[in-house]
Amino acid sequence: MEVIQTIQELRSQLSPRREQGRTIGFVPTMGYLHEGHRSLLERAREQSDVVVLSIFVNPLQFGPTEDFSRYPRDTQRDLAIADAAGADLVFLPSVAEMYPTHPPRTTVTVNGPVTSILDAVSRPGHFDGVATVVSKLFHIVEPDFAYFGMKDAQQVAVIRQMVDDLNFRVTIVPCPTVREEDGLAKSSRNVYLSAEERAQAVVLSQALRLAQDYVNNSKDAIDIAGLKQLIASHIRTAPLAVIDYAEAVTFPGFEPVDSWSPNGGSDLIVALAVKFGATRLIDNTIIPRKV
Amino acid sequence: MEVIQTIQELRSQLSPRREQGRTIGFVPTMGYLHEGHRSLLERAREQSDVVVLSIFVNPLQFGPTEDFSRYPRDTQRDLAIADAAGADLVFLPSVAEMYPTHPPRTTVTVNGPVTSILDAVSRPGHFDGVATVVSKLFHIVEPDFAYFGMKDAQQVAVIRQMVDDLNFRVTIVPCPTVREEDGLAKSSRNVYLSAEERAQAVVLSQALRLAQDYVNNSKDAIDIAGLKQLIASHIRTAPLAVIDYAEAVTFPGFEPVDSWSPNGGSDLIVALAVKFGATRLIDNTIIPRKV
Known part of the structure; x- marks a missing residue:
C-alpha cells in the first residue's frame, strides 16, 4: 500500500x-x-x-x-x-x-x-x-x-x-450502514459521546425500527405526520436527545408527502438528525415500496 | 467521419x-x-x-x-x-x-x-x-x-x-483569433450584420491596433483611462457602433488597473464589446509584458 x-x-x-x-x-x-x-x-x-x-x-x-x-x-x-x-x-x-x-x-x-x-x-x-x-x-x-x-x-x-x-x-x-451491536450506526463522530450520551443514542436506531414496524403493520396508507410523531416521541424518551429533524420523505427523490403507501410509486426514507450535547448524529432507514 | x-x-x-x-x-x-x-x-x-x-x-x-x-x-x-x-x-x-x-x-x-x-x-x-x-x-x-x-x-x-x-x-x-482581410474577427454572429454595419465593424480591430501602437510608442507607464478613451473615441467614429465596454485589464487575471507598464508583472488585455443594432461583437488583443 x-x-x-x-x-x-x-x-x-x-x-x-x-x-x-x-x-x-x-x-x-x-x-x-x-x-x-x-x-x-x-x-x-x-x-x-x-x-x-x-x-x-x-x-x-x-x-x-x-x-x-x-x-x-x-x-x-x-x-x-x-x-x-x-x-x-x-x-x-x-x-x-x-x-x-x-x-x-x-x-x-x-x-x-x-x-x-x-x-x-x-x-x-x-x-x-x-x-x-x-x-x-x-x-x-x-x-x-x-x-x-x-x-x-x-x-x-x-x-x-x-x-x-x-x-x-x-x-x-x-x-449498507454498519451498526454497533445495540443498533447505533457507526460514525467517526460517535467518539464525541459521553458514556451517558452513548447509552441513550440507541434511540435513533430504535426509532427507525419502530417506523418500520408501524409501516409493516399498517393495512392502509401511512399518515406521515403520525409516523413522525411516533418517531419523535420515542427519541424524546432519551433525556439528553435534542431532535434536529425526524422526517419521512420519498426516496430517492427526497420529496415531502402527507401520506405514503407501499403500493405507491416510490420508496420512503425515514431520516433522523439528533443532537446529544454538541454531537450531531444522523441515521436513516429506507422502507421499500411493494414491487 | x-x-x-x-x-x-x-x-x-x-x-x-x-x-x-x-x-x-x-x-x-x-x-x-x-x-x-x-x-x-x-x-x-x-x-x-x-x-x-x-x-x-x-x-x-x-x-x-x-x-x-x-x-x-x-x-x-x-x-x-x-x-x-x-x-x-x-x-x-x-x-x-x-x-x-x-x-x-x-x-x-x-x-x-x-x-x-x-x-x-x-x-x-x-x-x-x-x-x-x-x-x-x-x-x-x-x-x-x-x-x-x-x-x-x-x-x-x-x-x-x-x-x-x-x-x-x-x-x-x-x-489565435482568425480575422477577415480587413481585420474583423471571424464570428458566427457576423452573419447578422447589414452591409453598412459590416463595413463599420472594422473599427473594433482598428481600435485594438491603435491600443497596441499607443503602448508601443509609450516610454512610461500607460494611463489606462487615457488608453480607454483613445479606443472609445475611435470606435465612435462608426456612427452605428454602440459601445458595451472598451476595457483594459490584466491578463490572465482580469484585474482592473489604473496604470500598466510592460516592465510590470502581467500582460494586458484590451477587450471590446460593441453593438451594431441587435448584434453584439467582441474582440480583444493581448499586449505582453517584457520578459
Whole structure:
C-alpha cells in the first residue's frame, strides 16, 4: 500500500494502471475509519482491480459553527485499517493541496428537492462543499466505481444527481450502514459521546425500527405526520436527545408527502438528525415500496 | 467521419480508442463553423490521435433577451467543414440529451476577478452556463486536449480556472483569433450584420491596433483611462457602433488597473464589446509584458 500526498503523484501512480485496463475503485472518506469504511473498502476490493482510499477532512462541507477543527483524526490507525482491508493507494492531501485558493473559486451546486430538505436546511452550504470536493476527487482519481455509505443517504442522493446531471462516467455504489451491536450506526463522530450520551443514542436506531414496524403493520396508507410523531416521541424518551429533524420523505427523490403507501410509486426514507450535547448524529432507514 | 447524437453512443465510440492509448482532441463549438473553428480543428488534428467536434447551441449561456433562438445554424455545411478539416467524430446532441431536466439542477460556478468584469457583467449567468456545459462535455468526451479560440479570451480564462480549480485532467489549448482581410474577427454572429454595419465593424480591430501602437510608442507607464478613451473615441467614429465596454485589464487575471507598464508583472488585455443594432461583437488583443 502506498501513501500519497500530492495530486500529481497520485495521477502518475494511477495512469499506468489505467492504461493496463485495470478498473479503479474509490472510497472517499474524512478518515477516522470505522467498520463502515472498512465495508466500503472490502466492497471495492471485491469489485475493482485497484482500490484507492482518500482521507481528507474537507473544510468546505463544515459550517462556521461546526466541528471541522475538532473532527477526530488518527492517520496511523487509519493506514493500518486501510492496509488490512486491501487498499492499494491512500491519498492523503493537505488542505493547501486541495484548495490552493481558499475559499475555492469554482464550486459545484446541486439544486432540486434533494438539496431543499433535511441536512441541506440544517447545514447550509454543506452539500455544495460535498459536491465540490467530490468533483475534484473524481477528476483526480477518475474512478470506475465510487463507494459511499448509506448512513449518509442524502449525500448519496446528492452525489448521484450530480453524477447524472454533469455526466461523470463513474458508477456510484451505495453500501449498507454498519451498526454497533445495540443498533447505533457507526460514525467517526460517535467518539464525541459521553458514556451517558452513548447509552441513550440507541434511540435513533430504535426509532427507525419502530417506523418500520408501524409501516409493516399498517393495512392502509401511512399518515406521515403520525409516523413522525411516533418517531419523535420515542427519541424524546432519551433525556439528553435534542431532535434536529425526524422526517419521512420519498426516496430517492427526497420529496415531502402527507401520506405514503407501499403500493405507491416510490420508496420512503425515514431520516433522523439528533443532537446529544454538541454531537450531531444522523441515521436513516429506507422502507421499500411493494414491487 | 461519424455523426453521433447521444452521449451513450459517443462514449461507446471513444472508449475502445482510449483503451488503445490514442489521445483525444476536443473542439467544443456552437456550430455555424467558420475559419476560426477550422483552425481549432486543424490544431487538434496535428496534436491528437482522435479529433472530436461538438456542435451544441447551449441555451444555458444565453440570457433571456439574447439571441439563442435566432443563433445561426447550418448543420450540413458544418459537417462538410468538419470532414474537410479532419474531424473523426461529430457530437450533435439535442437540448433534451444534454439537459434532461431544464433548467439543469446541477451547475458549476466560477468566482473571482475573471467573472466579475466585462462579459460577466454584461451577460449575467453567461459564464455559469459555459462552465456547466463545458464540464458536462469534458465528462462525456474525456479529452486529453481541448481547443478554444482566443477571440473569447475571457471564456478561455474562465475555463482554465475551472480546470485548475476542479482538477480536470484536460489540457486547454488556446488558439489565435482568425480575422477577415480587413481585420474583423471571424464570428458566427457576423452573419447578422447589414452591409453598412459590416463595413463599420472594422473599427473594433482598428481600435485594438491603435491600443497596441499607443503602448508601443509609450516610454512610461500607460494611463489606462487615457488608453480607454483613445479606443472609445475611435470606435465612435462608426456612427452605428454602440459601445458595451472598451476595457483594459490584466491578463490572465482580469484585474482592473489604473496604470500598466510592460516592465510590470502581467500582460494586458484590451477587450471590446460593441453593438451594431441587435448584434453584439467582441474582440480583444493581448499586449505582453517584457520578459
